Every structure is written in C-alpha cells, then in structure tokens.
Amino acid sequence: MPSATPPVLRIAVIGTGPAGLSSAIALSALPDVEIQVYERAGELRELGAGISVNHNGWKVLELLGARKGVEGASTNPTVQRNAYTGEIVDPGQPPDPTNPYEVRRVRRLLLQNSLAARVPPGLIQFNKKLVSVRDLGKNGVEAAFEDGTTTVVDLVVGADGIRSVVRKHIDPDFPLNYAHQVGWRCLIPAERLKHIPDLPLTTTSWWYGKAKSVWISPLDTDLNNLKEIEFTARVFNEPFVPGETVSWGVKASNERVFSRFNDVDPRLIEVFKQVPEGNWSEFAAYSGPAMESLVGWGKLVLVGDSSHPSAGGFGSGSAFAMEDSWVLARSIEYARKVSTTGSVPTVLAEALQIFNTIRKPYYRRMFDFRQSQKKVLEEVGRKDYDDFDAALRKRFASDGLGAKRGKGFLGWVYDGDIGKTWQEFVESDQARRAAQS
C-alpha cells in the first residue's frame, strides 16, 4: 500500500539556467520536499541575447506558471537568404496573429526573470560549485562543493549544463568533444541599423554562407517601436585553439568575429560594423553521443543541456530543459501515488525510471535526426560547391531547420505539448497496471 504521508524528499538542484530554475519551480511545488539550488556563479547570469520560444516552449511555460511577461517578436516569416548575394531562397511562412503559441523571439533576460520570479525566495545558494557526488547507500547522496562544504540529500538534479559534473558520475567515460562550431551573439540598438537600405528590421532573416550563417531578428513585440535587434553569427569549421576555444559566453572582439564574415553581402557587412565593441559573446559548441541513461544510482538525474549534449537543440534547448523539469516533478508525484512502500528509495527508483522512459527516447530521436542530416549539412559547407543556391535549397528540403519547422515537419519537436505527453504516459501506465492486477 502506498504510504498516506510520504516522507520528506531532500533534493539538491545544481545550476540556475533554464533547467535549474524550472526544476526549482516544479519540484518546490510538490508537498514534502526540502530543496536547495546551488549555482557556481555569484549571481543569476544571462549570457545570451534572444531565444526562440515555439509551441513546446509556450506550453511548458504555462504549466510552470511562468508565461506571463515572456513576450517577443514573431519570427514568422523567417526569410532565408544567400549570405553572399542576399538572394531570397525561401520567403518563410506568414505570421498567424491568432495563434497564441506562435514561435517568437524573446529576450533571454525576460525568460530568466520570469522563471526566477517563480522560485520561492531563499532557495538559491550562489558561489557553490559542485565538484563531486558520492553514493551513501541507504543514506542518500553527498554533494561536495569547491568551498569544502557538503550536503546530503536523496536526489541530485544535474541542471549543470553541457559540462555537467553530475553527468560524469552517471557515465564517467562519456565523451564530450569540440564540435568545430562557434556562435557569437549580441544585441544592437535598432537606431544603428535603420540607415541600411533593403534590410527590413521588422522581419527575421537567416543568411547562409558556406560553413557559416547569420541570424538577424527583432525581439520587441511592438514592431513599430523596435529598441534592439538580435544579431547571431555562426561558423561550422572553426579549428580548436588551445586556451582560446572555450565553452560558453566569453566576450569576443568585433575584429575576431568579423574576420570570419568579411566576404558576405554588403548589407551584412554594414551590420557587423554597427555592433558596439564589447557586445559580442562567444559560444563554442561541444557535443557527445545520446546518453545511455539520464539517471543514475536511483539518486541522480540530468535535466536540460546536461542530458543531451548535442551542439544545438533545434533552437529549443530551453524548452527541453523546462520540459525535463516539469516531467521530473510529475514523475515523483506519480511514483509517490503508485509506489508499493512509499519509502524514499522506492519512490525515487520508480520516479527516475518513469522520467527516463519518457525523456530518453525523445533525445535519442533528436540525435538520430541530427545524424541523418549530417551529410547534407556537410555538403552545404563544402568550400568548392559550384551552385551554392542549389545546395541551400537542398538543405531546406531536407532538414527543416529553416522555413518548414513545425506544421508537421519536425512537429514532434516544435509542436510538442509535454502536458499531453504526460497524460498519455499516465493513461498507458494505468492500463498496464490494470491489466496486471
């Protein structure tokens, strides 16, 4: 029989990115939990510029009660262009103002503020860098921090990003490799770009070159009152430079970024010139294979980027992080109901198995899709490609990362609804249990 009053579950969440904050929200809302969040930085940091929120992101923000205040410009249409000639390869889809779940580009800070505002006060401890975790058997798990302190809990939630320390304990041999991709992101005051002819700032545009791309997007909901424009530049063949190639969010000089883009359309060159010095942040991408398991020891679980180190998550990594967190909370809640003993180890073992059952195949599918696209993407990046426009069209026909996203194609990512996925799991699990009894 399930226990009437479950014992208190002690949880340590590591990290305060979208995964850590949403875990703090979802898990602290459960009854009978003691939860602390540990962040290595001295404060909440947001290193990016804009972020795309698709149907899947809006849905989970609603479930977390954190949608309010998160707003931005629709990225429909996203005009796809040849970066050298400016020629439009694909005009994109028209916007649908009646759709409350339409994809929008929002300031990352808005997302962070909205999530942070839902975290109960006093939960987050800063300057706490996790260095290791240790299995204490029936006594739980010990988390050790760089400052010499430790804490003992029942569950450690690894929301500690792409270079996760928690992941190292689940799979010590997990290979994380430099993906030869680097992205630079910044915001530019809209006023500085208005003089550029034939560069509509109210429309999102994606400019593709050989082994590189540029993204320009408004972020303001009111397109008549644009304050800042987001500018992202990426290269897909950046060599590794010891001591220079880093993981996440370091400053980059204008010269460093522009040196990779000095052969593009004059309009783009003018945009590069208008970036205020000091605005660029650099992100070197690292990736590994799909994880064999997102959980370990019956006490460790990975959420967000730590669980799928894939060098890009279809522009939906934040949504994945929030979905993981919400499903983790539901899994614990459900396991408490169906667990035969109600003891903490039994509940956790059941909960983590449910979490792994739902999220692992999802990420596996994502990795498989990426693998299937690798050849096409490499082909587009070839320096000697004669007909670059044809290569671009091939890419759009193939990977759907541009104009076709959602609406059935890659709909399992962008049109996702984690609440529905959860409901389907509960229904099938209950049918299975009924058949067994």
Ligand SMILES: Cc1cc2nc3c(=O)[nH]c(=O)nc-3n(C[C@H](O)[C@H](O)[C@H](O)COP(=O)(O)OP(=O)(O)OC[C@H]3O[C@@H](n4cnc5c(N)ncnc54)[C@H](O)[C@@H]3O)c2cc1C
């Ligand atoms: C160029 C670029 C563009 C992107 N565009 C999009 C987009 O359009 N839409 C989208 O949804 N996503 C996008 N993403 C992905 C998105 O940024 C990530 O998926 C998301 O930030 C993952 O959240 P997270 O909380 O898992 O990890 P992170 O945001 O990396 O947060 C991890 C946190 O853990 C802390 N931490 C790490 N190690 C430790 C430790 N040992 N101890 C304590 N704390 C620790 C870190 O300081 C950090 O606060 C983009 C990413 C890049 C690089």
